[in-house]
Amino acid sequence: MAVAETGAPVQRSAESRASLLSRLVGAQTPFQTKRAIWGYVYAAPWILGLIIFWGGPILASFYFGFTEYAVIGSPRFTGLSNYIRAFSGDELFWPSLGRTFSFAGMYIPFAVGGALILAVLLNQKLFGTTVFRTLFFVPHLIPAVALAVLWTFLLAPRVGPVNEFLRTIGISDPPGWLASRDSALASVTMINVWAAMGGNTMLIFLAGLQGVPQELYDAASIDGGGPWAKFRHVTLPMLTPTIFFNVVLAVIGALKVFTTAWVATQGGPSYATWFFALHIYFQAFQYFRLGYGSALAWVLAAILMFFTWVQVRYSRRWVHYEGG
Amino acid sequence: MAQGTLAQDTQLHRPSVSPRRATQTIVRALTYAIVLALCVLFGFPLFWTAMSSLKTIPEMFSFPPILIPAAPQWANYWTVLNIDYPVGRWFINSVLIVVLTTFGTIVTSSLVAYSFARFEYRGRDILFMITLSTMMLPAQVTLIPQFVLFYKLGWVNTHLPLWVPHWFGGGAFAIFLMRQFFLTLPRDLDEAALIDGAGYFRIFWSILMPLCKPVLATLAIITIIASWSDFLGPLIYLNTPEKFTVSVGLQFFNAVPEVGGEPMQHLLMAACVMSMVPIILMFFFGQRFFVQGIVMSGIKG
Numbered sequence: 001m002a003v004a005e006t007g008a009p010v011q012r013s014a015e016s017r018a019s020l021l022s023r024l025v026g027a028q029t030p031f032q033t034k035r036a037i038w039g040y041v042y043a044a045p046w047i048l049g050l051i052i053f054w055g056g057p058i059l060a061s062f063y064f065g066f067t068e069y070a071v072i073g074s075p076r077f078t079g080l081s082n083y084i085r086a087f088s089g090d091e092l093f094w095p096s097l098g099r100t101f102s103f104a105g106m107y108i109p110f111a112v113g114g115a116l117i118l119a120v121l122l123n124q125k126l127f128g129t130t131v132f133r134t135l136f137f138v139p140h141l142i143p144a145v146a147l148a149v150l151w152t153f154l155l156a157p158r159v160g161p162v163n164e165f166l167r168t169i170g171i172s173d174p175p176g177w178l179a180s181r182d183s184a185l186a187s188v189t190m191i192n193v194w195a196a197m198g199g200n201t202m203l204i205f206l207a208g209l210q211g212v213p214q215e216l217y218d219a220a221s222i223d224g225g226g227p228w229a230k231f232r233h234v235t236l237p238m239l240t241p242t243i244f245f246n247v248v249l250a251v252i253g254a255l256k257v258f259t260t261a262w263v264a265t266q267g268g269p270s271y272a273t274w275f276f277a278l279h280i281y282f283q284a285f286q287y288f289r290l291g292y293g294s295a296l297a298w299v300l301a302a303i304l305m306f307f308t309w310v311q312v313r314y315s316r317r318w319v320h321y322e323g324g
Numbered sequence: 325m326a327q328g329t330l331a332q333d334t335q336l337h338r339p340s341v342s343p344r345r346a347t348q349t350i351v352r353a354l355t356y357a358i359v360l361a362l363c364v365l366f367g368f369p370l371f372w373t374a375m376s377s378l379k380t381i382p383e384m385f386s387f388p389p390i391l392i393p394a395a396p397q398w399a400n401y402w403t404v405l406n407i408d409y410p411v412g413r414w415f416i417n418s419v420l421i422v423v424l425t426t427f428g429t430i431v432t433s434s435l436v437a438y439s440f441a442r443f444e445y446r447g448r449d450i451l452f453m454i455t456l457s458t459m460m461l462p463a464q465v466t467l468i469p470q471f472v473l474f475y476k477l478g479w480v481n482t483h484l485p486l487w488v489p490h491w492f493g494g495g496a497f498a499i500f501l502m503r504q505f506f507l508t509l510p511r512d513l514d515e516a517a518l519i520d521g522a523g524y525f526r527i528f529w530s531i532l533m534p535l536c537k538p539v540l541a542t543l544a545i546i547t548i549i550a551s552w553s554d555f556l557g558p559l560i561y562l563n564t565p566e567k568f569t570v571s572v573g574l575q576f577f578n579a580v581p582e583v584g585g586e587p588m589q590h591l592l593m594a595a596c597v598m599s600m601v602p603i604i605l606m607f608f609f610g611q612r613f614f615v616q617g618i619v620m621s622g623i624k625g
Binding site: 024025026027032035036037038039040041042043045046047048049050052053054056057058060061064071118121122124126132134135136137138139141142143144145146148149150151152153154158159160161164167194198200203204207227252255256258259262263277280281284285290293294296297298300301304305308 | 363387444451464549618
């Protein structure tokens with residue numbers, strides 16, 4: 001009797017403590033509670049990482065965007081002045097944004113379309129496909145700095161092999177490529193397309209092509225469809241989810257273009273390849289205007305989020321999901 | 325029914341089969357021609373770079389350009405390691421950073437992925453959604469505050485900012501890739517081990533991890549390539565040439581390709597080739613894993 005009386009409250013409080021903890025971690029039994037706690041333990045490195053390297057910096061950079069800050073000293077709140085300066089007082093803001101869009105407008109169709117063509121060619125069960133695939137892929141592996149350096153030499157106006165080839169086929173006045181203001185942007189685009197075409201985008205397309213059921217091609221053959229009709233009415237519709245995925249990735253990649261332009265031209269000649277990411281880098285890490293740089297980074301983030309949203313929103317009109 | 329008509333069809337048109345086959349042959353030959361042309365398009369710049377790295381300086385700048393050097397200067401590869409720029413040091417730095425980054429990514433991302441794939445707890449799904457959404461945010465947003473953080477810690481001009489963050493879960497892509505793989509492994513394995521008295525870490529380490537070898541190879545290759553090629557990070561954090569990685573070092577060399585007034589472009593080309601070879605070799609040997617990983621992330625993403 002006495003034992004029971006003294007035992008009961010202890011038991012009840014232990015139970016209620018356990019159940020409070022269980023409810024906190026979303027579990028019902030002690031076993032589930034213990035398991036949930038281990039779940040948190042194993043996720044802990046990433047939870048910490050998210051707070052230290054993502055959550056904290058995102059909040060900080062949002063705040064820095066409204067301040068004047070140069071690492072030394074502390075941020076001084078200046079309200080919207082960084083954003084006002086970006087939109088109306090910075091001579092390089094709109095041109096660099098426009099240039100980034102021109103780059104994206106040329107890069108995305110060539111890189112994604114080119115990757116699709118390469119994948120269709122490799123899917124023809126040619127002899128030596130593995131060798132071709134490897135060779136197409138290698139440019140994608142070249143570290144971006146080496147890529148820019150080697151193309152600077154290839155495109156050298158006088159002693160480069162590209163212009164030498166153009167001269168031998170009768171073009172007496174070949175372009176100045178990276179060295180000329182008129183062709184630098186196109187040259188940087190070309191280098192990036194060259195490196196990206198046979199890369200991950202192509203591999204993802206190849207996997208997509210192998211997922212198109214053979215029956216559809218057989219049916220198209222019976223209906224008398226030639227290779228073009230098969231491509232247009234079977235391959236393309238079946239690939240739309242893959243195309244969508246690759247375009248989303250290409251947009252993100254294109255708006256962040258940095259290394260090739262920075263190494264090959266330092267943004268020149270006369271700002272011809274001064275992309276938005278370069279502008280952010282210069283403001284933040286050359287002039288140490290960390291507040292202004294943060295505001296610019298948020299402009300880029302807003303543009304990216306907007307484009308991703310638009311793509312997801314309008315994808316329903318052209319993306320075909322099997323069974324969906 | 326369909327087969328019947330097809331058979332009839334071929335029988336009826338037997339005389340016209342050979343011109344049709346001829347068109348097929350032409351299309352096939354054309355495809356080969358295009359593919360071979362593309363091989364030149366992708367292969368020539370690499371071939372030209374390799375050849376340039378074996379040239380002398382007059383050959384580098386001869387007009388019209390020379391494709392193949394008269395006598396290959398293999399010594400260029402030795403000389404580049406002994407010029408005033410600490411080129412050898414750059415390679416050692418890069419290897420150190422790549423090893424630490426890859427190791428941290430593999431260890432911590434698989435633990436986090438194990439948690440996402442096998443445990444049930446409050447907030448797990450929200451946490452996973454947040455994880456995926458970090459992939460959409462441009463790096464520039466977090467770059468500046470991270471720089472401030474590392475500056476306050478006194479880590480600027482050290483290698484720490486380049487690898488320490490990778491020990492905190494290794495990033496969204498790594499976690500996503502590992503989680504997808506864990507989900508393909510049958511849960512019966514865990515439960516049998518649990519009944520036999522194994523703890524959760526034991527299940528992870530002795531049962532699941534050995535089964536993850538292919539995806540670990542994929543993750544390692546992708547991480548090594550990304551870390552070896554990284555430019556923006558080292559550019560921001562490293563100031564003195566002794567601390568440079570291969571990427572920033574090459575850029576530094578490219579900006580001033582001469583030592584004491586002597587042009588060094590042929591050596592720059594040799595350094596370029598040296599920066600590409602380890603990655604290309606790795607791809608050749610691990611191609612299968614690499615392709616699988618890209619396909620996995622692409623299809624299921």
